[in-house]
Amino acid sequence: MLLRLPVRSTPLDRQLYPFYSSPYFPNDTTRPHVFDIKWIRENPDAFDAGLKKRGLESAAGKLIEIDEARRSHLTALQDAQSRRNAASKEIGKAMAAKDQAAADKLKAEVADLKERIQTGEEKARELEMQLNEVLSAIPNLPLDDVPLGADENDNVEVRRWGEPPKFDFEPKQHFEVGESLGLMDFETAAKISGARFVVLKGALSRLERAIASFMIDLHTGENGYTEYNPPLLVKDAAAYGTGNLPKFAEDLFRTTEGFWLIPTAEVSLTNMVRDEIIPADQLPMRCTAWTPCFRSEAGSAGRDTRGMIRQHQFSKVELVSITTPEASLDEHERMTASAEKVLQRLELPYRTMLLCTGDVGFASRKTYDIEVWLPGQNAYREISSCSVCGDFQARRMNARYRAGDKDVRFVHTLNGSGLAVGRTMVAILENFQQADGTVIVPKELRPYMGGMERIEPAA
Template sequence: MFDIKWIRENARAFDEGLKNRGLEPVSAKLLELDEARRRHLTKLQDAQSRRNAASKEIGKAKGAKDEALASKLMAEVAELKEVIQSGEEEERQLIHALEEALSVIPNTPREDVPVGADETENVEVRRVGAPPKFDFTAKQHFEIGEALGLMDFETAGKVSGARFVYLKGALARLERALGSFMLDLQTDTFGYSETNPPLLVRDDAAFGTGNLPKFAEDLFKTENGYWLIPTAEVSLTNMVREQILDEDALPMRLTAWTPCFRSEAGAAGRDTRGMIRQHQFSKVELVSITTPEQSLDEHERMTACAEEVLRRLGLAYRTVMLCTGDMGFASQRTYDIEVWLPGQDAYREISSCSVCGDFQARRMGARYRDKASKEVRFVHTLNGSGLAVGRTLVAVLENYQQADGSVIIPEVLQPYMGGITRIERPVG
């Protein structure tokens, strides 16, 4: 969320950033709301000053035995008290109106982000590995999984509806192996601290990361008011809400492997078959809390940590920088990592790594004390997938499929698979 003072001083840059996202300028509307708030505050302060002065004059009038003046002043003080009380309620309403307007405005992109309308204008940064070549027609993951008898969408549909799946036997174990491998890599090699966070959060936590109020329809909500997390980013980032951290504690790097829940309200008709876009899925999330000076280097580091998963799995991928029109709500700059899927003959997103600047920190009240100046400043926050476990399983199935319908287990996963090196259809 933006500081209205910054918008007052940088209205043109603010509107330009929104224009690059394909949005209309709103600084004039926001500054009008702010001006109304400030005018009202001045009016309240004047009323309070007059009340204080009149109260002192009452004592003087009584001391001079001027009861008529004292009575007049007492009536004025009583009237001013009512004016102030009603004015304070109006002030709360004006503040709420401004904060509500600010809360639905996305972050503005950094200057190095390519300007564009949608995903067709994203810019490829690098391409790693060569897609495999088969001497047979590559199948999609759901064709492979169903033929193995280990991926059951039909029963899941009866139990839960569309966009759910039962994974069975070796495929269930493969998903567990992938999650464990990713966690071990991020903690042991890259120094992220493993966390097992809550899956249910309050309104203010979802607000802090930018999921509320604008994206409520994309979330699942319980009847008693909790939100199911769409990603562990929400739980992990909010660990520092309403805190003042020591600079020596930064950068703070956190990771978690959790179920994630999304209603996919805006995805009607997209990826309706298979595991690409589901209501429930698991993901290894990466979150960093940094100083402003550290955040850009941390963004490159986080992206490299996510890419390393694909490198070790031997999967071809490309990394793209999202254009302004394709970025997430809280992001200043985002890299998407897209893995090659032979069954679709296309690269598909498997991770997004974003730097958010102080956008989320302001919503959460997350700050740190600068060691040199002792100044209290907002932290910067970053988040990324390291990786989406279900989509990685999809990529393994499609890239390691064999002509006979079996699937080879990548070497780095074999220690997690209890000696299984190939997944075949169970006998009997």
């Protein structure tokens, strides 16, 4: 699940240029451009149309202007290098002809050209960095079948599964259920760490572990994913590769040693192919991991302040696919079905939403949100986002595959929650709550709970 890009229409300079001074932007000018600048030059209207769908102003003209300056400078630099090479040869000829004056003049020219070339190479690096930084601040372009819209109110329901349960009592929200069981403690968590943390105890602590184990077993046993246990701390380049940096630095936690705590295992899993050329017969790669995740929730002040819906620390089972361009859209449907299967097995009602252009994430071309029914809120709430990113992340990571002997192309990347473990617990507590305050354990989870069928209040 990626962080959302706020929809806005502001002057281009204010949209893009603040990132020039970002300390988290990689300074390697040999890496590929985040967007294919050649394609932008040849298709400026199509590029701007994609930005317009996201509520952003045109950018092709400014990008082409920066690129023209870069290309013009590179041409002048190449001309200077060619002239230096030619002049160096002419020095030998002048010396052979015993024309010292001509040789001295040529030597002076070569020295001047050498200085100009050194200065020009530094300028070329600056122009290359400038272009890539501007490109790095631009979100991915949505696919044609993504509905136009400004925000979540314009998302389109694709399908719905299961019927919301009917209660003969007023259903409670999950934190009311958990606290009444004596197994969910927000006050102690606040004493230890502050707001947006929780301490789980006893059966609820085991339930979280059971949910994650069930999900991992399902994805590896039936859905064809390989389980990984990746690092939770990543470098700048890894967070940049998935699109979290530089734009969303404030949404992440950073250590004093310069590592970033992962907001999702997508960052670690996707970056396993960074700077790699993968043989085509090894694709698709399907990866899954159950990890803690950490988010500052910088833009969510006042939202979901009670309970486990939006916390600084939570656990999630992530799904990541690395595939070819031809297979990525089918893989997107497959990944979404894999996430939906978890809810079906747990008998939790849900609906699947196709996000509109104003709500789709920064790195995504197309996203399905799966929303589970929460009786205590009388609403559907997001429990998974499954996104296809095209080559957007692959370009940032320089991740490629070999399609033939000489044909090397960028891979396509996909990611999705399969599912958010804490939110799945929330859904179980609310959908399976009983009038006496107990909670029925879904049948699929009972083997992971030592045969427990019902969660009782703590003794």
